[in-house]
Amino acid sequence: MTRDTAGGVRAYLVVFGALLALTVATVGAASLHMASARAVTVGLAIACVKASLVALYFMHLRHERALVPAMLALTGVIFAGLIALTLASEAGHMPGTRFAPAFDVTEEAR
Amino acid sequence: MILRALVSVVRVATSTDHKVIGLLYGFTSLTFLLIGFLLVLLIRWQHAFAGQPLPLVGGLLGENAPGGIMLPEFYNQLGAMHGTIMVFLGVVPLAVGAFGNYVLPLQVGAPDMAFPRLNLLSYWLYLAGGLVMLVSFFMPGGAASSGWTSYAPLAVIAQDGQTYWLAGMLLVILSSLLGAMNFITTTVQLRAPGLTWLRLPFFVWAQLITAFLLLLAFPALQAAAILQGMDRLVETSFFMPSGLVVGGQIVERAGGGSALLWQHLFWFLAHPEVYVLVLPALGIIAEIIANNTRKPLWGYRLMVYSLFVLGFLSFIVWAHHMFLTGMGTTISAFFQATTMIISIPSVVILSALILSLHGGSIRFNTPMLFALAFLPMFGIGGLTGLPLGLATTDIPLHDTNYVIAHFHYLVAPGTIFALFAGIYYWYPKITGRLMHEGLGLVHFFGSLVCMNLIFMPMFAQGLAGVNRRLWDAGAIYTHAQETLYLNVPMAWAAIALAVFQIPFIVNLFASLRLGRPAGDNPWEATTLEWATPTPPLAHGNFARPPRAYRPPYEYSVPGAPADYTPQGEEGA
């Protein structure tokens, strides 16, 4: 309860500054028109750093004991399973069984 | 007089006491179970005597059944709403909302749930969702009719009932999420002193894992319902493929959506939901078996660890419902493998329960009979699921009555028997009186025989290839002819099953007044809920703050003064 001393407030302001800087960075990176795979990587990486800063400092996650981080990690793993397995199922469709013609178009283009 | 009745209704309906809320959940969900069961009676009649007027109720159905003969459109509504009501408004709210609410805080020695007002809100959201679903029957176009799975694009272009279904579902989901938060927080934070993790009754563990499944799986359906709502209301195309032709007309939409996306999101919830149906039942059965064999559960720790494995794996098996969508062989192999693996912890738990019987001096009371019947019924349901988990055998069996038989063995003589067992077992704690054993026996044996007469023939029909959703039960198909006659005994068995519920309903109400007084601990049980006064105190449950001194099932401890040593009794 005594964590929020003047030093704590200074840390919040530093984090706030970092978040603003990263916002500028992500807009700047987008204006470079990188190849889409690289742009996605950079954009999501910056977003992950920003999100971690918010979670660790503003939401005080770094002060939490194991229970909450473990639960969030479990949530992360399950979310990763959802997106990875859904995409893998859809990407692996046997020819002729796709509902959206869009899939066939990209397949043939490759 | 009326005013006083009104005041007491309002007092009950706004009470934040977990026991009152649990009972509200109990009565509401039992009512929904009855409604869902009545819907399926109509289906069974239709299957047995397709095209013949419905007796007694035919006239009440109005334009849904001109001349008492059910229209195919109405049949579709019955099928969709039977599944929805049974799963989302009947079994889960009874297993989690009612038993979880009433028993879990008592078993962990808590004065109430961690968030009592949120608990009340959960109940009201659930009731609102249920009423929205019921009201849709009386709207133009009737209730949802695209199956309980609401597959797109069929559901997107369906009548208005589907919108009610989505709205009701969003309310029920919100209710479940808030409830899950509450159960987990209560278990983690409000455990009595001395009640360490491995001293928790198995029922609490089952509820805890169930709550995590609800918490992390339900949001996927929440998202899917929002997307389908957008598709229906503002004509987006999330689930609408390009060039979709309906009734000879190309649907005027932007297109480009994925019908399979719905299936992924739906089954990402609905497979864990299967374990939400099953785990609380296993928890109840474990309590009753330990109590009535008068010995500790065999392999308690193994059972708890199996729950963890089961809970986690249930998130990565969902696409075994989708083998027919033409997914690639690699990913199909992955889902087949996880599906086979998840049967291991299920079998471990079931085997542990069976081994728990060994060497016990078993008391054959009504709750124990239901628990004993649960074991083989659940086993049949589980083992018949294996062919559905392998793509090769799933392809011919998919969407046949075999599937219906498989999961009904798990849920009807499985979970619902466990819920009956739980009602008979905890009734004396709630009311102070025991339910009548004779009526209980009639209810038990009648239900057991009828359930098997209804569901066993479905395996035969399914193996013959009869599709599960047919208005005429398959009369127009050659391959269905040989098993068609089975529908008649199934219909009579279903009606008999309804009749055998009457002793239960009578028992439930009559025992309030006429039941044998039970005292505080009629079953001589060990867990903390039996350390409360009967009924537990309105404020705080326990007369003095409870404390746990030992594991949950200390029955027949050598050298102990009695054959049971309560968890809360002082001593080494």
Add this chain to the structure above:
Amino acid sequence: MEIPYTAEIRPDTGLTNPKLGIWLFLASEVMLFGSLFASYVLLRIGAPSWPVQSAVLSVPLATLNTVILIASSATMVLALAALRRRSLPGYRLYMGLTILGGLLFLVVKAVEYGDKVSAGLLPSTSNFLGMYFTLTGLHALHVVAGLVVNLFLWLPGAAMWRTEPARFAGRVEVAGIYWHFVDLVWIFLFPVLYLL
């Protein structure tokens, strides 16, 4: 009847009930937004063509909104810090700024929506716009919910500070964790919907 650990920390878990509760709720929210995000990715990968998002949507307005929301997140945590220093006026100031930030965010969002609709760009136009309206709309609903809670804690709810200060600080902390999560969702929505 008192429910234990509503305001004080349970020693073996290191948590109060509301704090564990809000984190559990946020875990479900992660799955909700995560499912929508997965849907977006699947639809986008499966589409034969996808609009250049930054050409359809207004990046300057969204950047402005990002700054506003991050700032309101910062003031929210400063409001809690003020309470911990036992300064109610400081809390009132920073909480007021937080609420102002939330309102500004919604105003900018409304301007954006208005621009799209008047240009004939509706949710039904394409799956990109459908996803844009769904995701940002759901996010905006979360902002509204956070504003309601914050307004309550700013004015009538603050009366609790005099009677049960620890419990009130706990409430502000929990409201803050939720508010930061709303910010966190936007941190992902901004690049995903506007930039990439």
